[in-house]
Amino acid sequence: MGKPFEPPGDREGIESVELKAALEERYLAYALSTIMHRALPDARDGLKPVHRRILYAMRLLRLDPGSAFKKCARIVGDVIGKYHPHGDQAAYDALVRMAQDFAQRYPLVDGQGNFGNIDGDNPAAQRYTEARMTEVARLLLDGLDEDSVDFRPNYDGQEEEPVVLPAAFPNLLANGSQGIAVGMATSIPPHNAAELCEAALYLIAHPAATSEQLTTFVKGPDFPTGGIVIDSAASIAEAYRTGRGGFRVRAxxxxxxxxxxxxxxxxxxxxxxxxxxxxxxxxxxxxxxxxxxxxxxxxxxxxxxxxxxxxxxxxxxxxxxxxxxxxxxxxLESRIPLNMNVLVGGLVPRVIGLSEALREWLDHRRTVLQRRSRHRLAQIERRLEILGGLLIVYLDLDRVIRIIREEDEPKAELMRAFSLTELQANAILDTRLRSLRKLEEMELKREHDALTAEKSDLDALLGSEPLQWKSITQQIRAVRKTFGPETALGRRRTTLENPPDTTGIDFSEAMVEREPITVIVSQKGWIRTLKGHVADLSAVAFKGDDSLKLGFPTETTAKILVLATNGKVFTLDAAKLPGGRGFGDPIRLMVDLDEGTEIVTAWPSRAGTRLLMGTSDGRGFTVPVDGLVANTRKGRHVVTLEDKAVVSHCIEVGDGDHVVACGDNRLLVVFPLNEVPEMARGKGVRLQRYRDASLAYLSVIRLAEGLTWPDSAGRTRAVVGEELAKWVSHRGTVGAMAPRGFPKTNRP
Known part of the structure; x- marks a missing residue:
């Protein structure tokens, strides 16, 4: 092995890091950044950082619901310059979506100008559009100046931004959220705010309420574009319980x-x-x-x-x-996924259910209430301290004025003479002479009494959990009234309905244009269609030495049933059969036909009809057509065969009442149809008994009309009434010699 690679030059200050560890560390940092700061919403206010920063920047620009509009370019500039160091187009796209009433159930931004439309057209450039906050956004920011949430330094440390908004509105579920992070995603559809408020009120009264119980109030999503949700109540309840699922929405x-x-x-x-x-x-x-x-x-x-x-x-x-x-x-029908993957507590990504999502919001509202109450209490205590000093001063105004005029250090002397705090002394020194009237003293006493009463109420509120929940209940009821079902914005737009019963509709037939055709099957098992109902098939050409086996009129919407000698029935769609001027295609290419198996017959399926199946060894049974249709190439095995027997006949029963069976030994028997059982599958019963023969002819007739057949001259011959009695017997008998003139082929 060669020597390990060493970087050239001075190695001082160079640290060796294993590539695998470095990649893992950096990829984990990227994944966490995407999860925490880009893709997943906070469970408390339902916002991602970019949306939170946009609303905060708009608040600092004083774009309240009643104020004048300002250019979106100004808003985007503040957002990316102070809080969100990303591209201006990304920030503008987020701002636009917050203003689209077809994308947001409760828009957070009131836009003026072209903000796109439901057709999917793009909005105008940010220099042309203007915006301000809506009432919903004001509720999300309500109390932000009252120490209700934590602040953190922005990306360059020169500004501060809120970690989360106070969120007096259930925004997570009301407006929903979509996002794809690294290894996880979120998809929360919008809901009706009034229903969420009712569910939250029930959860306050019943802290142990489950998601299934809350679905009494939250029926399902409420989309800004309306539509109809066609899922069952059970599947919706299960989705809300687990936090995962989906909703089928129709136009x-x-x-x-x-x-x-x-x-x-x-x-x-x-x-x-x-x-x-x-x-x-x-x-x-x-x-x-x-x-x-x-x-x-x-x-x-x-x-x-x-x-x-x-x-x-x-x-x-x-x-x-x-x-x-x-x-x-x-x-016109789409599936909206539900994946309530959110940042719980602003830190931990987790999939939560309906009850936990509302609980996160309620707990956050309680924290905000406590922090606002403490903030107000501190303000009251400071003001009461100042008022206490001012009231002391009013007892000896002349001495106060003398100290201020004559002493070199009036503040220190006031604090010593009247036992005042530094805050009280500063307040006295800042008081104007014109305020030193008797009327002002009475006003100060009234203010002192009012603040003392308010302080007592706040102390009671902070010391009592029931009082806190009572206050939150009043806030939620106010929100529900603002966005109630009687308001234009709060009225439910999406309804929940059961889809129409379509069990009796054959959609494969409905999706095909109904046209008349003629199906042709050749002796060698090739199949094709001709347009229209062709009565004379004598001019139809076939391939090589092939010839016509059968042909019948039908329509493109029909199912064609094909019976094979091995007892299987295959189903073909008439619309998919080859047409045109060719010879068609072999049926073997369309279905799984066993080697050595031949086609017995084919016919269009008609619901409600019955068929009489017959085998070469003289067995048979009736079968309803509805049970023969198969959806696979393997077909449906209907007739069970013994030894070397094959399926040889398939006759539509129609309104007949007797069966005619004739063997190739020219013995013929007629027996009642009700002696033949109806079966879905099997080998059937004995129709006619043979010794060294097989079934050659099978038919169903009306006994009153007799047995008829055409002779060689084209005339119709018949055996009716008493003449036919000679052959009428029971199934399973041998029968009698066929009538005179009966075709020698034993097949009329």
């Missing part, structure tokens, strides 16, 4: 009649976070690609409100089916 729509049977669907609310322009663009693309067969056109007729018009392909389309198909393929 709100209504059918609008145009007269004469014509109608359109009008979408008035779209899911949260979906740009309307992108939604319509994607729908238009799917429409062009013919993936939305039930939809004819989509138009955006929105002005201030959302109005997206969806025109159906035809009047016969069910609007529920149309919308359900659109919900499946477009962003």
């Amino acid at each position: 709100r729509w209504q059918r609008e009649d145009l007269g004469r049977g014509a109608w359109v669907v009008v979408v008035t609310e779209i899911p949260y976070g979906v740009p309307k322009a992108r939604l319509i663009e994607k729908m238009a693309e799917l429409l062009t690609e013919r993936k939305l067969p039930l939809l004819a056109d989509v138009r955006d007729e929105s002005a201030e409100d959302v109005r997206v018009v969806l025109e159906p392909r035809s009047r016969s389309v069910d609007p529920v089916v149309l919308m359900e198909s659109l919900f499946r393929l477009t962003e």
